[in-house]
Amino acid sequence: MFYLPLFHRLQGAQCLVIGGGQTALRKLRWLVRAGAQITVIAPDIDPGIKRMRDAGQLIIERRPFYPEAVHAGLRLVISATNAPQVSESVFARALENGVLVNCVDRTELCTIIFPAIIDRFPILVAVSSMGQSPTLSRSVRGWIETRLPQGLGRLAELAGRLRFEVKKALPNVDARKGFWDTVFSSPAATKAMRGKVDEAVRDAQQMLARQQAGGEIVLVGAGPGDPDLITLRGLRAIQSADVLMYDKLVHPSLLDYARRDVELVDVGKQGPREEAGAKGWGSASHPSGGPRPSGTHMQVAINARIVDEAKQGKKVVRLKGGDPFIFGRGGEEMLAAAEQGFCVEVIPGITAGMAAASSSGVPLTHRHVSQSVRFLTGHRVAQAQNFEWSDWARDDQTLVIYMALVSLEAIQERLLAAGKSPDTPAILIENATLESQREVFASLSGLAQSVAEAGVSGPSIIIVGQAVEVAEQARLLLRNAAEQPTQTA
Ligand SMILES: C[S@@+](CC[C@H](N)C(=O)[O-])C[C@H]1O[C@@H](n2cnc3c(N)ncnc32)[C@H](O)[C@@H]1O
Structure with a gap:
């Protein structure tokens, strides 16, 4: 079944909710928010619903459902009860009277379904699985939630305040679209979302002036x-x-x-x-x-x-x-x-160097082992004469070398010649963070040969220093733990 997502105006519309428990309460919160005129019918009523009644947001009929309650004057009826025959009766009456109907957890008894909602008023995002899996919809909502800044609604305020000014300044629709896309991803948007809407409006006005002048x-x-x-x-x-x-x-x-x-x-x-x-x-x-x-x-x-x-x-x-x-x-x-x-x-x-280190378990500034990190490029290193090799060879640091493959032998030789211990642990990380990530561990003196034997061809980072040993230790510990017999109580 395909349900068309639409946003419904319920301001002042008569809506009926059958059921007085927590499920009903969740639906009622949205109906109240939408400004509907709500009646709740149920013999037992949740305290939260009573509070809504006390606040004048709805009226309650404390009695079991009766079919005449569903009549043509209603816009929407929701059945939020555990009684299957009640939902069936609600659905039948709603169809007869042309009223929109939602029976909770009974997709076959719905002409409308509730989406999972991400609320950044006035921006609302609705997620639906067409009734197949509300749990999945809620998970998707969670994924989207983390991507949408909390202050997103304030962006709408910013846009609202500048709408006519922008329309006048940029009569072309594409230019306007480009302008708003730019504003929404700019620091002005960040300011608006942090509540500094006046400042954001001024910034956006400057951007508008700039757009009229250039890109x-x-x-x-x-x-x-x-x-x-x-x-x-x-x-x-x-x-x-x-x-x-x-x-x-x-x-x-x-x-x-x-x-x-x-x-x-x-x-x-x-x-x-x-x-x-x-x-x-x-x-x-x-x-x-x-x-x-x-x-x-x-x-x-x-x-x-x-x-x-x-x-x-x-x-x-x-x-x-x-x-x-x-x-x-x-x-x-x-x-x-x-x-x-x-x-x-x-x-x-x-940057690739940090990502390669983290994703292969090398803590670049591991305490007592490495006081600093150097990001180096191996590009053209073989021809270069002016590197401070003795500085690079110091023990209490980690070297992170980009673009090292072409000059790997030269780098290895020069580090050794400058006094770096041949046993210094080293690692090459190829295609860091991708599924195809590969690691080659070796001591400094055997690094070039191990890398050549591994046939590395993707973008790679080389890390040299005692911090590399920590990654090896962690792997060893994990292997040992996996080999231990399971402890029984
Ligand atoms: C021109 S540099 C660009 C570096 C980039 N700006 C950065 O911050 O990561 C390209 C080099 O970065 C390294 N690199 C980039 N992505 C990598 C990856 N996913 N895994 C390993 N090394 C990578 C390789 O050494 C590659 O030759």
């Missing part, structure tokens, strides 16, 4: 791989983008959140390992059909494209793997935009 640029950290690890603000930015420029390491399913009319631009660069045949999990070729351009040339083109699109009044969302400012050239993009007068919003992401 907007947002750098968004997409997180390390698993699409669930993006921030809520990042997700909202994707949803409001006119142009979405994304990297090779951005999970493809994040693009599904964008508007249908979004302009998608794949700006994945060709790194040193890809030239040697390795792949990320994004699309492998450039939309031009040719090979991906490498580093600097592509970056200059990306910077120019971001600014050009923004100059046309569009909202440009630059979606970058991990965090935009960790080995991500986000700083260059911000500077290029600032040079052209655009203030860039930067939404942080979980």
Whole structure:
């Protein structure tokens, strides 16, 4: 059965509820909220319903159900009793009289069903399983609840206050839609949701003035791989983008959140390992059909494209793997935009190094073992002469090395030459946070060989330091615990 979701106006409408228990009480709360004129019929009445009666919100007839109670003057009747024959009679009478009817837990006796409701008045979200599984609907409601900010209703207030001003300033429907999408994912929205609606209105007015003059640029950290690890603000930015420029390491399913009319631009660069045949999990070729351009040339083109699109009044969302400012050239993009007068919003992401550590059980600053963490890039390390290798070789820290595969042997040799112990524990984490995540544990002196033997080809992080041993210890403890015979009382 397919039920069409509609929102019903019950202000002043006569509604009847049969039953006086907790189930009836739950339905009554919504009817009262909707301003219905309510009668409750039941021999026994819950104290909560009595309080509603005392507050003048409904009237009570303390008696068993009688069929004449359902008449054509009613808009809605709800049967919330345990007596099956009562529900059957209510349903039959309601049909005869053209009254909407809901018999709780008897889908076959309903012309309307109640959804699970997420209430952020005036925003209401209704979830239904078409009567198949109210429990599942409630679970889905829970999932959505966590995604919708508590102050969401205040956004509606913000929109209401600016509605006519925006209509006048932006006669074009698409431009208005773009403007509101932008406002709803901006710091102004956050302010409104925290109750600072006046301030939010002023911010939105400034954004309106800016939109009339030009566009907007947002750098968004997409997180390390698993699409669930993006921030809520990042997700909202994707949803409001006119142009979405994304990297090779951005999970493809994040693009599904964008508007249908979004302009998608794949700006994945060709790194040193890809030239040697390795792949990320994004699309492998450039939309031009040719090979991906490498580093600097592509970056200059990306910077120019971001600014050009923004100059046309569009909202440009630059979606970058991990965090935009960790080995991500986000700083260059911000500077290029600032040079052209655009203030860039930067939404942080979980960087691959931290995600790889957490998801493989390496506590980067484990007490007594590591006082600091260094994020390093192995890119071009073999040719570089000016690294402070002795500094890197210090014992009381953890090294987190990005893009280390190409230069792994050189990194290993130089760390050893700088005095790092050959026994220092190390781990390589490939495809961190994805289902395909793989780990290779080794001592520093055997790392390059173990990695080569494992045939690693996906994006990888290498972590070197005593903190790695903690992950190994935890695994050992878990194995031992699993092997213990079950304790009996
Ligand atoms: C150009 S850097 C971008 C880093 C990104 N801005 C960040 O904050 O994670 C790309 C490198 O990050 C690392 N990387 C990115 N995602 C990864 C993942 N899911 N697992 C392991 N390493 C990853 C790899 O070393 C890869 O070569």
